[in-house]
Amino acid sequence: MVYDAASFYPSDILGALLMYWLGMLVTQNKDKLQLFFQLVTLLAVLLAAHTLFQSVTGTILFASSRVDTFLLRSDVDYYQIASTDTHRVGSFFIDPNWNGAFFALVFFLPLGLFVSGSHVWQKLLYLFALVLILLALLYTYSTGAWVAFLIGLTVFLVFIGSTTYRITFLLIGCGLAALIIFIFPAQIALQMQHASGNNELSLRIAAWQTALAVVQAYPWFGVGLGHQAYLIHSNIYRVPEQFVLLSHPHNSYLEWAAMAGIPVLCTFLALIGTALYQSWQNWRQSDIQLRPLIGAGIAATITLSINSISINGWTHFALSMIIWPILGSIASPALCTARWRSEN
Template structure:
């Protein structure tokens, strides 16, 4: 039986764990490879469940909140006027995200696995940044006209997109990774030296994370995404309030850049307060049109990922059925439009449920850093969601569910063993 095509239960869990690490590495770099690994892992997990005879309803309010969001969005997709497309999109986006959450929560449950998981995530983010820097220097931006109002920002010739294929999506991905990196740095560096070998190792880990933070931060700046910059400032405020008050001083960098520096970063920062470019005008009109969709479909919405199919009927700003707008550029309005009020409430319930669980975690500084990190992640998602809907991206969505699943794993282990 050692060489059987059907591995033992322990071997199957071993393979699933390795597949999860593979997904963490592959999804930001090459989503097609990541998807193949994801569905292999999901099928293997179903086989594992059937073998153990534990095919049952979710346990705990965190799993129930995720399950309700998945089921509700599936129901809205089924009731959609464009139900075939919506169901396919729901399966590709929501079911895959829920599956990713289940995989991490169920199979990444020990401190050693958590460490490998985070190492894979940080190493991949570093590689994404290296690829982005290479593209920024040597590869012409073919989509700059789509990304920037050239009349408003004549000096801005490049924006970094890397393997996420869009500067805003790259920025959202980096925000999620930075929520982990900076939270662990802030907690680990506070550990007094000479306590014990493990504490000293934590400090060494923090020092090793600082160069990774630096390259992630510079790459995030070079996306020139104003919404991402605002979200990062919100994360700094969060860390300054709950972790390290001295971080308030770092916010002085914004007025200093505006006053002393005349480059592209300053012009983009000034534009936040001016709001005179076509991107801002388009968003206001887009949000207004989306509100008409919400009023017409308040309960079940129009179906997941059908915004671009329905929006032309409500688009008063630029008339014409040929105008494609794939999402509402606002997380709250987009989910309201596509999944109704319960869809948005259930999604927010997932976020705040995991924040509440993280607050209740007790244990070593690894878990303390996780508490801070999930709060920063939620701040990043909710603030960036005011001006964009980056979770429209399959890559960003899967990374989001990976991190939420890790919090679920912390809570599952903590409260099951308490």
């Protein structure tokens, strides 16, 4: 179908290659990497402000009548937390899980800028961005995003580049967590209620079981890239616990395997692994000021990778366009080349 062709091939295949390449081209040195992260942080702040605006008003700015009709449909009432009148906020991503995935991964960019920044006024701006993004993530009530976010924080502590920074941020993180629990007890309670709700984890597991059955039936070439193709072909393999039809398995890795085959999944994992290895090499060869920025990009990549176990993160047309240039920017060989030239 036209929609499937327009959403998969330009974004997840050709778009991923172009955005990764673009990320490598625009980050020739530390200053350009810093500027790129600042621009993405600005975008994140604007979307976070809109998310908070929607949480208060219930309105999506610039929304068309089609979006309003979609949000009023009965089959998307899971955006409302069961037994409450609280709605999870999706903002321009529509789906709160996608919105949460965006804020979970992008949080680490201003965090890296905060650590590497040298001026007090810059650190204050980055701190404001961090608070705003964290609040926006809170109102998505996305369990998968929060789990991935916490794992990403652990990764960032490893790659922060200084033991002093690790201890300091660990203490700050514990204090901030206690502060959030104290200031937002209702939101925390709603998050726990949503995470433990009926059909939350069980439906995800059922969707994965269905996808594994599809992969077993079509191991080499899959059923075809596209939501409609998966929706049609997966129905006969649907396990009883998956009580609704799904157009994708809510798992990017199973999505590649079921739709395109196991060889494509292996190629996809190899590409990410190679890029992360190059990023790690850049981190090893960089100085103390550049390491937090590269570490932030690595943490953002790991965060989306973990989150993609429960949603179609890597295979979402918007999220993939955000993460691939970030990964390309920290994997760029020019980062270490520029440092070598400056030293010689």
